[in-house]
Amino acid sequence: MKKYFLLMIISIFAAVLAACGNGGSEEAATTEDSEESAETSETAENEEAEEAGGTISIAASPAPHAEILEEAATILEEEGIELDIAIVNDYTTPNRLLADEEVDANYFQHTPYLETEKESHGYDITSAGNVHIEPMAVYSQDYESLEDLPDGSTILVSNNPAEEGRFLSFFVDAGLIEIEEGIEIQNATFDDITENPKNFEFNNQTAPELLVSMYENNEAPAVIINSNFALDGGLNPVEDSIVVEDGESPYANLVAVRTGDEDREDIQRLVEVLQGDEIKQFIEDNYEGAVIPVQ
Template identity: 45%
Template sequence: MKKLFTLLFVSLFVFVLAACGGQDSTQEDTNGDDSQTEGNTTEQAEESEEEATTITVGATAIPHSEVLEEAKPLLEEKGINLNIETYDEYILPNRDLSEGRIDANYYQHTPFLNQQKEEFDYDFASLGGIHIEPMGVYSKNINSVEEIPDGTTVILSNSVADHGRILALFEREGLISFKDGVDPQSATLDDITENPKDLKFDAKYEAATLPQYYEREEDVLVAINTNYAIEAGLQPSKDALILEGSESPYANLVVTKSENKDSEALQTLVEVLRSEEIQSFMEEKYNGAIVPVSE
């Protein structure tokens, strides 16, 4: 009887040891799997974070947003996802950039940028020019500079930054003259000293509405920014009565906050927009209405 009790006790002891050993082994295996899974998850998260470089760029619809859309796949190849915010006017893209809603914008030239910085105290930096949109003067009924009647109204935008650019076109055609020493590109309406045709310059209109006045007012001259002219179905090289040349200093820029000017993703954006693929796209798509800038 004593031997039987001893045998049972030994058997029970061995079973308990085996059970404890199995539990430890299982827990150790489980912990090991958890550790490995956690490690894999961390590595995947780090890889995803590295790959998910996303930038948001504000732009007017044509041609800027279209050019950015063309650049999207080229940027994706470089690990950059591009979000495009499209605007139909010129004030909000800078306001949204200042308030951090977008990382950069692409729509404005240097004089407009400088005017906005002075007026709103923006701390912005240009990352470089991408293309030039030659300014044009259009008319429904007037077919040549020589046919412009005395007293014709000239409709232009209320953007003071564009006034010198527009007036320089009229000065180039001999229609007006400026005070001595005035740079035509920075001239204002007050700088006009000679106006033999007594042209009436009317500068109270939003730039986006100018094509409407071209369609509605038959005996006027309308100075229209090329992006809005294209949207309205106009072909600047064919339809403009007076057209700015490719030597224009008004390149459209990629602009960001000064603190982000060294952003690798934004620098890559500029490189892609200046690439041969994008420049060829601009030349073919817009038939000379915009001129690519490579530097």
């Protein structure tokens, strides 16, 4: 009887040990599963952060484009997106850099210029969105209006063929020249001039970045300068010019990317920030009408 009771105790004790052993194994397994789940979740979160963040390399003119991008960079940095801004002070390099995949985007040009570049070079580039208008202006050291320019005056303009109609629009609006009927002014060229009673000569042999110094040296009665180069050279298009474009200009500056990249989340976020209220306020506060945010 005692022997039987002892065997029962031993059996119960063994069962308790077995139960404890199984519970420990199950607990260990549960802990391991939890750790693996946490690691998987953390990995997924990191991957999502990398997809949402990362670096956008972008080529831009120094002013106002790079200045605007620097302001946008402080906003994007909080979201894990870094802007790597390459300053380029000419109109031919940024699209080549973009086409050659040396940068992810550029910010310096408007649609007519982009279309001309695509046609000339075969670039597969598209707009990701408009950001601002830089009203072009006419500057003169000696005259206070276009009407004051004497007969035979030379007007210095850039060698950008995409903007010939833009140059001419100042004189068409002032009633000083006429262009061929049926041609929209933004598509007009110097060859489309039909009436030029004051015999103005439009000299388009100069790179746009050199026009500020030519104006300062008083090398012609009038010089038409893009606002980014004017601002970079210390000129204010609103205060220093004899006539300036208004906010209705169709030449909005844009962010360009390789076709297909406009769907990238980081590119879309960049454009959203550049079109957002904070950047609009920055533009209005810092450029006082010399740069106009898109509406």
